[in-house]
Amino acid sequence: MRALPAVVAVVFGIVLVGATPAFSDGATPGADVQVAQTLGDRDLTLIIRRAGRPPAPLRVDVVTHAGTPPGRLELRASTAGETVSTTKVDLGVTPGFYRGTLRVDRVGPWELAVDDGAQAATIPFVVPALVASPWENAVYGGFTAAGALLFVALGLAVFGRIGFALVSAGGVVAALATAITAGALAPAIPSPPAPGTHLDPTFDTVGHPYRRTSMTDFSRPPVNLTVGMDGADLRLRLTDGSSGRPVDDLLVHNDALIHLVVVSPSGGMRHLHPIRVAPGDYRARLNPSEPGAYAVAGELARRGGGVQLLRSSALVGAVASSPEHQGNARLEKSAGPDGAGRPPVELTKAVRPAGTPSTIMAAFGSPTLQPWLGMIGHMIVVGPVDDTQTPVTAPIWAHVHAMLPSSPGYPDRPDESVATFGPDIRFTYTFPSPGTYLAWVQAERDYSVITVPTVVDVPAAEGPRG
Amino acid sequence: MKAVLWAAGTILLAGAALLLWPIGPGPMVTTLRTARHQVTMTVDDPKRGANTFGLEIVDRTGEPATMTPVTIELVMPAMGHALPPVTAIGTGPGRYRVPDTDIPMAGQWEMTVSLAGTEKALFSLLLT
Numbered sequence: 001m002r003a004l005p006a007v008v009a010v011v012f013g014i015v016l017v018g019a020t021p022a023f024s025d026g027a028t029p030g031a032d033v034q035v036a037q038t039l040g041d042r043d044l045t046l047i048i049r050r051a052g053r054p055p056a057p058l059r060v061d062v063v064t065h066a067g068t069p070p071g072r073l074e075l076r077a078s079t080a081g082e083t084v085s086t087t088k089v090d091l092g093v094t095p096g097f098y099r100g101t102l103r104v105d106r107v108g109p110w111e112l113a114v115d116d117g118a119q120a121a122t123i124p125f126v127v128p129a130l131v132a133s134p135w136e137n138a139v140y141g142g143f144t145a146a147g148a149l150l151f152v153a154l155g156l157a158v159f160g161r162i163g164f165a166l167v168s169a170g171g172v173v174a175a176l177a178t179a180i181t182a183g184a185l186a187p188a189i190p191s192p193p194a195p196g197t198h199l200d201p202t203f204d205t206v207g208h209p210y211r212r213t214s215m216t217d218f219s220r221p222p223v224n225l226t227v228g229m230d231g232a233d234l235r236l237r238l239t240d241g242s243s244g245r246p247v248d249d250l251l252v253h254n255d256a257l258i259h260l261v262v263v264s265p266s267g268g269m270r271h272l273h274p275i276r277v278a279p280g281d282y283r284a285r286l287n288p289s290e291p292g293a294y295a296v297a298g299e300l301a302r303r304g305g306g307v308q309l310l311r312s313s314a315l316v317g318a319v320a321s322s323p324e325h326q327g328n329a330r331l332e333k334s335a336g337p338d339g340a341g342r343p344p345v346e347l348t349k350a351v352r353p354a355g356t357p358s359t360i361m362a363a364f365g366s367p368t369l370q371p372w373l374g375m376i377g378h379m380i381v382v383g384p385v386d387d388t389q390t391p392v393t394a395p396i397w398a399h400v401h402a403m404l405p406s407s408p409g410y411p412d413r414p415d416e417s418v419a420t421f422g423p424d425i426r427f428t429y430t431f432p433s434p435g436t437y438l439a440w441v442q443a444e445r446d447y448s449v450i451t452v453p454t455v456v457d458v459p460a461a462e463g464p465r466g
Numbered sequence: 467m468k469a470v471l472w473a474a475g476t477i478l479l480a481g482a483a484l485l486l487w488p489i490g491p492g493p494m495v496t497t498l499r500t501a502r503h504q505v506t507m508t509v510d511d512p513k514r515g516a517n518t519f520g521l522e523i524v525d526r527t528g529e530p531a532t533m534t535p536v537t538i539e540l541v542m543p544a545m546g547h548a549l550p551p552v553t554a555i556g557t558g559p560g561r562y563r564v565p566d567t568d569i570p571m572a573g574q575w576e577m578t579v580s581l582a583g584t585e586k587a588l589f590s591l592l593l594t
Contacts, residue, residue, distance in 0.1 A: 081499030081587075163470035171477055200543065200574050202590040204494065213594050214572050221546035242546020249543060304544060 034415065036256045036273040036373055037121050038284045039114060042068045042091075043273075043449070045255070046123065047415060048112060051104050053130050058085075058102040060112065063416050064095045066448035076113040077102040080203075095447030097417060109201035114275075119283065121275030123257070124248075126196040129207050135186040142179025146172045193218060197251060198304060218304035223247050225310035227296050229286075234262070234314060236274055236282040236298065246280025249303035255373040259299040259399065260284055261380050262314075263391040265292030269380060269440045269451065274298075288316040295382070295391035299399060313392045345452045347441065353461040354434040362425045362441045362452060369422035371414055372444035377402035377425035379442070384435020384458070391438065400427045416444065434460035500585040503531055507579065512591045514572045521554055521562040521579060530560025533582040538564055541576045551580070569593060 033048040045063035060075055073089045089100040104110060107129040114121045132140075153168035195205035198218040205211075221242035228235045236258070238247040250257045256273040263269050268289070274282035288294065298310045346363040360379065369376060379400040382391045389395075402425045407414060425443060441452040497506045508520040519538065525531045534556075540549040549569075554562035569575060569591075577589040 080497065081501075164473055167470055167474045167477065170474070174481075199592070200576065200590045202592070203496070205574075205590070205592060211592075211594075213574075213592060215544070215574070218544060220544055240543070240546055243541050243543075243548035245541055245548065 032415075033123075033125050033252055034255045034374065035123050035252050037114065037123075037275050038272045039121050039275055040116050040119055040285055041287075042116065044068065044114070045416060046112070046114060048123070048125050051127050054107055054127060055103060055105040058104045058127075060089075060100045060102060061415075062089050062091065062098045062100065062114075064091050064098065064447065065444075066095050066446065068095060071116065073100075074113075074115040074117075075100045075102060076115065077104060077110060078113065079104075079106065079108055079110045106203075108203040108206045109196075119275065119277065121277070123252075123276065124201075126201045126206055129209060131207075131209055133186070133210055135182045135189060138182035139179045139186070142175045142177075142182065146175035146179065149175060196303075200249065200303065219306055220249065220302045220304045223300065223302065223308055223310060225298055225312050227312040227314045229288075229314055229316060230283065232285055232287045233283045234260070234272075234274070234286045234296070236260070236284070238280045238282065238300075246278075247302065248279035250276075251301045251303060251305075253301040253307060254299075254375070254401075257300065258282060259373070261297050261299075261397075261399070262286060263295040263382055263438070264288070264290055265294065265390070266290060267391070267438055267453075269438075269453065271378070271380065271440075271442060271449075271451075286314075288319050291316050291319055293390070293392050295394070297397050309397065311397060345441070345450065347452060347454055349454070349456060351431075351456055351458060353459045354431050355461050357428050357430045358456070358458070359426055359428045360439070360441070360454075360456070362427075362443070364423045364425065364443060364445065364450070367422045368419050368445055369425075370416045370419045370444040370447070371404055371421065372416070372442070372449060374404070374413055375401045376404050376421045377427065377441060377443040379427040379429070380440045381429060381431075381437050381456075382439075383431075383437030383456075384433060385438060386436060396432055396437070398429060400429045402427055416447070419445070431456070431458040434458050494591075496589055498587045498589065500581065500587050502526060503581060503585060503587075505579055505581070505587040507577070507587075507589050509591070512593050514569060514593050516566040516568055518566060519554075519564040519577075521564070523560045523562070523581065530558075532556065532559055535580075535582065536562050537580045538567070539578040539580065540567070540569065541578070542571060542573055543576055544573055545571065547571065 032050055035046045037044045037046055043065045047061040049059040051058045058077060062073060068091065070091050070093050073091060074086065075089060076083050076086050078084060084105055085103040087100045087102055089098050091098050104127045107127050110125050110127055112123045112125060149168050149171040153165045153172060156165035156168060192210055192212060193199050195201040199205045221240055224239045224241050226237045239245065240247050257276060258274045260272045260274055261269065262272060272284040274284040277283055294314045294316060296312045296314055299307055301307045348361040350359045352358045381398040381400060382394050383396055385391060385394055431437060435458060437456045437458060439454050439456050443450055493508060493510045494512055495506065495508050497504060502525060504524050506522040509517055521536065523531045536554040537551045538554060539551045552564055552567055554564045557563050572593045575591040575593060577591055579587045
């Protein structure tokens with residue numbers, strides 16, 4: 001009987017020493033960041049893979065597409081104005097994935113620079129902190145305290161101190177109540193504003209993600225866009241619509257910082273993803289093939305959310321090369337869909353009167369489409385256009401998506417290495433007013449973006465509406 | 467019995483202290499690098515109302531760098547508010563002070579420190 005307290009003490013010791021503290025580092029928070037970038041003459045997709053607890057390697061996949069010139073890129077990871085690690089990635093002739101490994105040494109706001117020797121695209125990203133939430137700590141702390149107090153109560157009872165044992169037992173109940181309450185309520189507690197998407201990421205906000213703020217509305221003022229030509233590049237300047245300062249808080253949405261759609265005077269369409277060269281200063285290689293007024297529209301989202309469509313135009317003077325008519329909607333009837341060497345794409349248009357949903361189906365032949373910009377397909381709609389109304393002045397400018405089917409069991413969206421989608425893509429869009437619209441359907445196969453131009457004539461709705 | 471009450475009281479007090487212990491933000495010190503300098507910004511307990519900022523500027527070799535003017539520009543990106551720029555007062559080699567700057571709203575503010583108009587360091591302040 002005398003040995004009992006010793007046995008209790010030994011068991012208690014084993015439990016305390018043997019118990020490993022539970023941290024929430026089983027899974028790495030955050031997600032891969034996929035960003036499409038028009039870097040010089042290259043159309044790249046950069047995938048910044050999620051990093052572990054710093055110091056940790058940071059894997060960056062550079063995805064090249066058909067027609068991307070081979071060459072060497074320099075990748076740099078920097079934070080607080082200091083370059084922490086550098087690597088080189090050699091892009092081959094074959095389109096596909098090329099990997100570079102960098103290193104991150106602290107949590108906080110980071111910047112990835114992709115340098116082709118002539119231009120450097122900088123992409124802001126966040127290395128998140130692995131911090132247990134307060135309610136998680138309450139659950140673990142409560143159960144640990146309950147266990148410890150239970151042993152104390154047992155020990156006291158063994159020594160005949162019944163009163164103290166009762167106090168300790170009361171503590172067990174209180175600790176259990178705390179832990180169970182925290183555990184039961186945890187799923188209903190709203191997550192705090194995320195640095196990077198809601199708050200500006202700083203070492204402070206990233207390092208203390210559970211600090212509450214009094215803010216409830218994170219939306220920001222609209223953006224002003226000025227467009228100009230800089231050689232073969234479009235130069236975009238983004239300024240805040242309230243303070244006039246450079247806008248440097250763009251979110252990666254639909255896998256790009258800015259989705260820029262440019263329509264040439266003859267109706268050729270380019271879907272570009274400008275690179276950030278400085279705060280509020282973006283470039284995209286246009287290589288204009290004809291002089292005239294190019295219609296420009298940028299889709300972007302600022303921190304705090306909400307996608308904005310910014311429309312503008314760029315005037316191109318004399319150009320040397322002859323027109324290519326790549327993806328030219330107006331030439332569709334004479335030239336047929338897209339270039340040679342690719343399987344033909346059949347478009348089936350179920351066009352309804354203005355104000356009712358129309359569906360355009362693109363049949364790509366075989367189920368080998370790859371996700372592009374997080375979607376299986378994109379359709380750009382510009383119109384109505386006629387003899388007086390050009391894409392620059394067209395009142396309607398739309399970007400229709402065909403979503404990827406859900407993939408249960410996989411937390412991340414598939415990247416471009418998955419080529420199993422299609423072959424039929426449906427786009428449903430309600431043309432707001434009657435008239436002639438230019439439309440382009442885009443999807444990716446064999447690391448090549450296929451652009452199918454078409455023209456849609458939308459009839460007027462019959463009789464009074466509503 | 468008295469001892470039991472004492473023990474219970476102590477546990478209760480300890481629990482209350484654990485829950486109610488004030489955890490306030492202390493002085494905030496942030497260091498950023500620009501192309502040629504390193505700027506350290508210090509602010510005691512950033513809050514809505516009057517705040518005093520300390521700045522320390524050194525060059526890449528660690529020597530204090532003195533230049534004029536050093537200005538701070540405060541902007542609240544979420545609301546689009548911009549305050550007029552304030553010129554910092556030199557207090558020693560490479561040391562500057564911006565006393566009693568009124569920040570009228572809680573939230574996240576962006577502070578651009580402009581070094582003689584040629585280099586800029588961008589700090590972020592979270593006022594709760």
